[in-house]
Amino acid sequence: MNAEIIAVGSELLLGQIVNTNARFLSQQLAGLGIDVYFHTVVGDNPDRLKSAIEIAEKRSDVIIFTGGLGPTKDDLTKETIARHLGTDLTMDEAALVSIELFFKRTNRVMTENNRKQALILKGSLVLPNDHGMAPGMVYQGGSHTYMLLPGPPKELEPMFLKYGGPALAGFGGSGEQIVSRVLRFFGIGEAALETDVLDLIEAQSNPTIAPLAGDGEVTLRLTAKHKDVASAQAMLDDVEAKIRARVGEFLYGYNNSSLLEELTKVLKKKKLTVTAAESLTGGLFQQEITSISGASSVFKGGVVCYSNEIKEKVVGVRPETLAAHGAVSEECARELAVNAARIFGADIGISFTGVAGPDELEGKPVGTVYIGISVAGLPVMVEKLSLSGTREANRGRAVKFGCYYLLKYLKESQDAG
């Protein structure tokens, strides 16, 4: 069984928003053993939507539509599909009651166009919307399964997890499970990695091995197909062992893990806490670590010291240091890391200072970054980077390198001890 995801919305074609729903649904469908061969995006235009449906019917078994279920005039997914399939739209009373309750609960006045959201394809299975108004639906027409989901991710995601996925499983499938595992590497380039494992990539068809580079990381995606999940996992274990034997030193994690999640795990295991003094990164390290549920056991707080005044008065960097070396310097990074650890009572202090861009600073070029790492009982370490991306990319990359260096330092000191 294979699927196609058709996103409906001119805002996507104008670049106003990005199609994150396609990513979410693709991940989910892979887990259900359903291959996704195409994503399509089409505007709020009935003729072009109709042509996209016709193309999808020729090449896909399951067609999932996202968006265009809202109350406004340009929301026309249901209407176009109904006309194409020659079926009627009927009012779903349960959905209508749910919409009326939504307005009562939020103390707002329900306008007439909101009733339209309760219309469904006659004969379809309704997928309740627990986080919004427009219900989703699944319709079986001939050999095709049509699923309609609302556009907002905060409505679509819980709806698919709770109702849509199980409904699809009910409609059947090949019975073959697709199991993927992503190996994450840092510190090695894509081509070098591929050269090291090329014979493995070429020899394998199940599991497949696919490299991907991005944001300073390289990943290898291993994908196995088997009727039985445990057997598919065993196939992945086998390939992973072969890859590890070649490039295991650069492997830091799996799947959607991040360097920060790995760091959090290691800190938890070692019962260490970390704080940060962030200039260049403006709070990104702290924002990312606190976005990990349960981070509170390793992170209590930290400081954003954007100006030199704050570096001096709040974080206690010596005026002489700033005068002699500037804020973008090894010396400043060192004092920030050490002082932050003391002020916030943490075992580890990490600091980020540098030139994010677009303009150079203190005569230092854009992309110059110093990362200070102070670990209780170990010598203070400062690493210098020369990054070459945009402002946002440089900030993100700096945080990744910070995690990478800290993880490496903790590992080396453990190995040495």
Add this chain to the structure above:
Amino acid sequence: MNAEIIAVGSELLLGQIVNTNARFLSQQLAGLGIDVYFHTVVGDNPDRLKSAIEIAEKRSDVIIFTGGLGPTKDDLTKETIARHLGTDLTMDEAALVSIELFFKRTNRVMTENNRKQALILKGSLVLPNDHGMAPGMVYQGGSHTYMLLPGPPKELEPMFLKYGGPALAGFGGSGEQIVSRVLRFFGIGEAALETDVLDLIEAQSNPTIAPLAGDGEVTLRLTAKHKDVASAQAMLDDVEAKIRARVGEFLYGYNNSSLLEELTKVLKKKKLTVTAAESLTGGLFQQEITSISGASSVFKGGVVCYSNEIKEKVVGVRPETLAAHGAVSEECARELAVNAARIFGADIGISFTGVAGPDELEGKPVGTVYIGISVAGLPVMVEKLSLSGTREANRGRAVKFGCYYLLKYLKESQDAG
């Protein structure tokens, strides 16, 4: 002239990454007066890529491919297009030299598969890659223009801006410009907004008016077509004035602006500085404000106070406050805002404390948020929210509401004064 964007990469179909290139290119193409009617995503599979090309040739003038130009075995965009068009691939000497230099500069060893990246469609215009190795290209075949761009956004974006866009302009176009303007609203629902302006939406075909909701905001996208940009702008001005007369009180900004950017503008104008004490949001407010280039004139630094210990010892919240009311309380939000402003020497202190989820805290439900706002010379204000999203959504929403309340407070105090 209309265009279709075909992204090539199984990683997109497996949900490993999201198609941000389609958004970027769509925005750029609109600016060039080129309508985008379809986005397609297809995997690293020659047969399915060929079928996607055939479909695109039937409905689109310009076909832009992203991805699949890299050094590895599953990068096959060029090869598939060459076979489909019956043209050859030839080695581009300039691109090869550039790749060799890239390896020299980064002190890495060039592996043989990297040479493949310098192959181009014979007769195409080469688009140099200033931020990576694989060059892009533009090929004119019959009535179609084929553009091939590398997948990594940090290579694709500068390449399109510097070489790809100008090359397309050279290949001609309708001469008609598409000018878009997005009006951004906060504090009003999508259906209510549409009801208020429905007659305008229905009466207009050029400019068009399209509503879109997301993340607690509603936008109206106005799009005008005219041979002359100034005339198109005047058409947009006219429609905007009509909309403002109805719902102007909820309008806060334009296009890709954000509440934080609006706040930054207002603070700059009033020569005020802001600091933050963030618990719930873990540094998100500070990370976002420092991602705005030039924020340093309004933001000097702030604190992330994730644990009660840091709230007390570093930000000076009274132990009695925490004991009597807890950290998720009006009283704590008030002290955090006032104390942060004092410690960081800022005119304004804003604080975020609450329950991000997934678990409740201090017996308070997930989504409970207190935002404290302390403005020099004005009474301290605390707003309470009850949000209903995921952990990440609640953090993001809290920051938006913080900006919204602060903007409103500054405006009201100015109007009153």
